[in-house]
Amino acid sequence: MDEIREQIGPDASLLLVDDDETFVARLARAMEKRGFQLRTALSVAEAKRLIAEQAPAYAVIDLRLEDGNGLDVVETLREAREDAKIIVLTGYGAIATAVAAVKMGATDYLAKPADANDVTSALLAGGELLPPPPENPMSADRVRWEHIQRVYEQCDRNVSETARRLHMHRRTLQRILAKRGPK
Template identity: 45%
Template sequence: MKLLIIEDDIAFSHTLARRMSKMGFECVCVNLESEIIDKCKVFLPQYVLLDMKLEHSSGLHYIEGIREALPTCKLVLLTGFASIATAVEAIKLGADDYLTKPADTKLIAKKLLGEEIEVENSFESTMSPERLEWEHIQQTLQANGGNVSETARQLNMHRRTLQRKLQKRPVSK
């Protein structure tokens, strides 16, 4: 079971690859957008996990190219910011499924393998409001290159309040 993980966050992609390898997948990571289509043609995976927000563009831009190179692969789009519009767009472009981060490896594997997901279990992976806030703060901070002042302005939050929130450990789900 060959899995191609397309993710610009190198640490996250390697962690995910290790975890998916333990579940029986042979994993290869692509961290540069310029290598996506070439890796698809060389590695020939049966499964592709594509991040929505890549360094320079959206993962949506690569779905059609991946489909051309790998017409029978199972393609799942992974995103930190879910919306109905992007889910519909991803499916229209050729993605087989859509998952929101953070998703545990069991859920990812089930989506890739096309297994049914129990409704009760899917609600267990829903984030708490505190975790959702922490994830949003981290995404905004990353988008601003670590600039705390700009992040505080965008979040409509006092800089000191943001600094206190950043010092706290992330809440588990």
């Protein structure tokens, strides 16, 4: 842990932004043990207020928040502090959102479930070095299933519309939806 504290540097301020209170509390405790000085926000508005008070050196921001998009927080932080290291977290890892996050100023992009070790590695990774791969990444089957579930929810649980958007046969989609998600 002392090695991590040395890597953090003199400004150890970290802002966690996620609308899942349990996740934020658990991650906050773990990051404090690693030497970060924590502030947490459960909404876009609260995060922007905290950034206006004092822009942190590090931030972990969920992409989807109840009152808006985490990319708005990324943009606000990048304007307030250019040298901030920003990690975007999301439950739906998609190339388009990863590209958007990086263009807005995010340092890295992690798919949930990400633990404190993954977040710490991403925050402290050098500019040109990629952080090590996660120890337990989602399987390709799980990523596919998560994507199908997301589109299904966005289509208001309409199987026919979801099948059309995913370019799948409706019955094939129904069979996939009837099964439990892969681990």
